[in-house]
Amino acid sequence: MKKNILLLIITFSVYSGFSQVKNSISRSTISFHIKNMGIGVNGTISGLQADIKFVPTDLVTSTIEASVETNTINTDNDSRDEHLKNADFFDISHYPKITLKSVSFKNKNGKNYLGIFNLTIKGKTKQVEIPFSYDETGSIAKFESSFKLNRLDFGVGDSSLILSNEVTVNIVAEASK
Helix, strand or coil: CHHHHHHHHHHHHHHHHHHCCCEEEEEEEEEEEEEECCEEEEEEECCCEEEEECCCCCCCCCEEEEEEEHHHCECCCHHHHHHHHCCCCCCCCCCCEEEEEEEEEEEEECCEEEEEEEEEECCEEEEEEEEEEEEEECCEEEEEEEEEEEHHHHCCCCCCCCECCEEEEEEEEEEEC
16 A cells, blocks of 8 residues: 555656646747837847746646846847936846746636736836737747836836837747747
């Protein structure tokens, strides 16, 4: 009897270890869009690093932690990029990373999920809801998301009649399992 219980515990431990799938990012694009003087400005942030343990059938133990380096902000305008990197906006010398850490997940329907995340920008952490889709094809897991943020919630810039407060963020990330 003791042998059977021990065997059951070992089997469960091995199975639990394999069921927690860890993905490593193989390709990603993070872009943003904001209006400045009524004109749309697009940009990117690169270098996504992530620790993803996302299992659609086990959302309770699934986790996502990710970061990007703020010095990678690119709007195809060197002068604007340097301004965004200064203390007025992202203050990259004091806050070199933007981080994201999952709190919980919900399946909305099919391959569509809602994640509650702690998002930290410029030293300010806010809980945000981020909708995303998740799809697996072979050994590739693909995450896609589009959501809006208020830049003032994170102290990025000041209130302005020229610059919109709302920023749209788009993320496409592929991870190998």
